[in-house]
Amino acid sequence: MDTKKKILLVEDDVALSAVYKSRMELEGFEIREVSNGEDALSAAMDFKPDLILLDAMMPKISGFDVLDILRNTPETHDIRVIMLTALSQPKDKERAEALGVNDYLVKSQVVIGDVVERVKFHLGMLEQKPTE
DSSP, X not given: OOOOOEEEEEOSOHHHHHHHHHHHHHTTOEEEEEOSHHHHHHHHHHXXXXXXXXXXXXXXXXXXXXHHHHHTSTTTTTOEEEEEESOOOHXXXXXXXXXXXXXXXXXXXXXXXXXXXXXXXXXXXXXXXOOO
């Protein structure tokens, strides 16, 4: 039986979230959407996603703090995390990498197809790394 890969979409922009959700579902993923860091942490525990698309700037708990907590929690330590953020400063990317992010994408620099490609790459569904 072919089980769908599960993706947790953490994004507080409702319109953007809807676009990503519909595209990811078209690609055959099972999606759960949450809009803040607190919900992201609880969903990571009970939804057990294969990958988390994580916004950095959110209410309550930032994406960086979510990532830090995920990496320091045994049950979620190995979940792949792609940060998808408006923050384009190198220091933000370095911070995410220091916290153990798998990938860091700046919203203004990628189209949704790029994001889908990165997701598939990190889930082992593509043969090679997409071109930078």
